Amino acid sequence: MSRTEQTQTAVLGALSVMPMTGYALREEIRSVLGHFWSExxxxxxxxxxxxxxQGLVERRGADRARASxxxxxxxxxxxxxxxxxxxxxxxRPRNGLMLRLFFGRQLGPEACRILIREAREEAEARLAELAVSRSESQEGPHAQDRPYWLLTISAGEHAARAAIAWADGALEALETLSDSAAPHPAAEPPVGSKTVHPVREHP
Amino acid sequence: MSRTEQTQTAVLGALSVMPMTGYALREEIRSVLGHFWSExxxxxxxxxxxxxxQGLVERRGADRARASxxxxxxxxxxxxxxxxxxxxxxxRPRNGLMLRLFFGRQLGPEACRILIREAREEAEARLAELAVSRSESQEGPHAQDRPYWLLTISAGEHAARAAIAWADGALEALETLSDSAAPHPAAEPPVGSKTVHPVREHP
DNA sequence: GAGATTCTATATCTATTAGATATAAGCAGC
DNA sequence: GCTGCTTATATCTAATAGATATAGAATCTC
Incomplete structure (x- = not known):
């Protein structure tokens, strides 16, 4: 499935719930599917x-001033x-926090702890938003869809709770690290010295 | 931070571990950072x-035949x-499984269960790979980096375990659904009828 | 109640990106 | 020693993100 087809799927899916304008589509996708999709x-x-x-969608009322x-x-x-x-x-994964932590030695334990605390707060916020979505899903005329929607909400909650649990463990691990190994992270690896490593020839 | 800067960060980071060719960079990023990054x-x-x-990187030995x-x-x-x-x-989230589940009514409970089982297997596989990474990280001369690398591995493990737990719950929820609501999913919503909904005017 | 001002809806445009494809070198089998 | 396969390297193109432009509607101020 190509990328355009992925977009088509999301657009057709959203229109299957209710006809709307292009602008409303973006809003709808952002607010309802926002936790796992974006267009x-x-x-x-x-x-x-x-x-x-392709005749899969029909455009209505393309007045000059009014959107279709x-x-x-x-x-x-x-x-x-x-x-x-x-x-x-x-x-394709692209997790900026993990990239920073992987090269975390360059940053020092304290800076890493700040990043992790921020991530933890974001996860808490997501959890709160998901609780709202969960209660909102009670209302509305889409009773048949609800069990499926709850599945996606539940996935978000599991992921968020996992992130929080990980963050707590990570913060603890980094605490022992800053106590022992490197009390002054900025001063740790002397910058100008020994930046030229032995070259590995085409592994 | 722009996207190009994100790529530069990953490239500089990888080169900070060891000098290498462009091709080796891609391989290294894929194999080592693969669980959370890609270029x-x-x-x-x-x-x-x-x-x-910009003078941040130096190119060596650009022979005609040999890579630099x-x-x-x-x-x-x-x-x-x-x-x-x-x-x-x-x-920007783009989770194809969640998109499919959200519109899962179109697909029927059984097809959804298959998708979720696949996702569960993938999570199990990731967990196994991470166990390998974990033991591999014991070796090698990068003792100072290891605590940070373990942080990223642990994050992957938490996420994978959460995915598995979610999948188990979701499979159970769908089971009760297929028992009760829609024994023959394909025949469920008659296709040609009533596809024209009332139009919501610019919410 | 008229004009000014802000806000919202809509669409387009550009720099970035993914990944398919081209090219070339080494290597193994015949 | 030649031929076909595999690996390494680089480029190129179509798709994408999201910033920005434009216009209409609504609200506020006098």
């Missing part, structure tokens, strides 16, 4: 144009099912 | 060129510290 205008508008060309509302066609519903059945594209 | 050639080569231009080895300069080490201190770029 930008630069993806949404071309995707809508292509979906319309897009709605699924029957073929679009069909196509959504098809896309959902295809295997997902693997995610 | 492609299209990012690495331009980044190396720019870093060389890149090494950090003292200024490069300095710059790495600087970059690591900057706040990380926020990640």
């Amino acid at each position: 930008s205008f630069g993806q949404i508008y071309p995707a809508l144009a292509e979906l319309q060309r 509302v897009f709605a699924l066609t029957p073929a679009g519903t069909e196509r959504l099912r098809e896309l959902l059945s295809e295997p997902a594209q693997p995610v | 492609s050639f299209g990012q690495i080569y331009p980044a190396l060129a720019e870093l060389q231009r 080895v890149f090494a950090l300069t003292p200024a490069g080490t300095e710059r790495l510290r600087e970059l690591l201190s900057e706040p990380a770029q926020p990640v």
Whole structure:
């Protein structure tokens, strides 16, 4: 499944819940799917144009001043099912916190502890947001969808709680490190000296 | 911190461990940082060129036939510290499994269960790989780095275990769903009927 | 109630990026 | 010694993120 198809899936899926404008699509995706998905205008508008060309989506009321509302066609519903059945594209990880911690010796234990504390707070905040989503999902006319939505909320909660547990352990581990090894992190590795390492020839 | 700077951080960081060629950089990033970071050639080569231009990296032995080895300069080490201190770029989530589950009603409980079982297996596999990384980190001359490397490994393990626990709960929840609500998921919502919903005007 | 000002909705545009593809060198088998 | 395969290296292109431009609507001020 190509990237454009991933975007098409998200757009068709959102339109399957309710017809809306391109702008509303972005808002809806951000607020409802925000914990595990994101799309930008630069993806949404071309995707809508292509979906319309393929007759999967229908554009209504393109007045000059008023934005046009897009709605699924029957073929679009069909196509959504098809896309959902295809295997997902693997995610390319890019975790800035982990990158910093991996080279954490350059930063010193104290700076690392600050980063981890921040990450812990973010996880707590996510947990709170998810609790709101959970109660919000009670309302609304989408009773049939709710069990599935709860699955995604639960996944977010598990991940957030794991992040918090990890952070607590990590903070503790770093504490013993700053006590023992390097009381003055900034002064630790002399900068100018010995930056040239032996070269490994094509491993 | 811009995206290019993120790439520069990863490249400088990897070169701080050991000088190497562009190709080896990609391999190293993939094998060692693979659980939380990824870079492609299209990012690495331009980044190396720019870093060389700035005098942060030095190119050695650009024979016609032999690839050139890149090494950090003292200024490069300095710059790495600087970059690591900057706040990380926020990640844009794009979780294909969650997208599928969110619109899971279109797919039916059974198909969802299969997806979740696959995810569970992947998490188990990651856990096994991390166990290997953990024991590998014992060896090698990088004793000072090890505590930080273990932090990242531990984060991966927490996340993987959380994924497994979530999957088990989700599978159970879906089981009760397929028993009760929709024994024949494919036949559930009649395709052609009632695909036109009431339009919400600019919420 | 008219004008000014801010805000929101919408769309486009550009620099970045992923990853497929091209090229070339070494190596193994025949 | 030649041929085909594998690994190393680099480039190129289509897709993407998200910043920015534009215009209309709403609100505030006088």
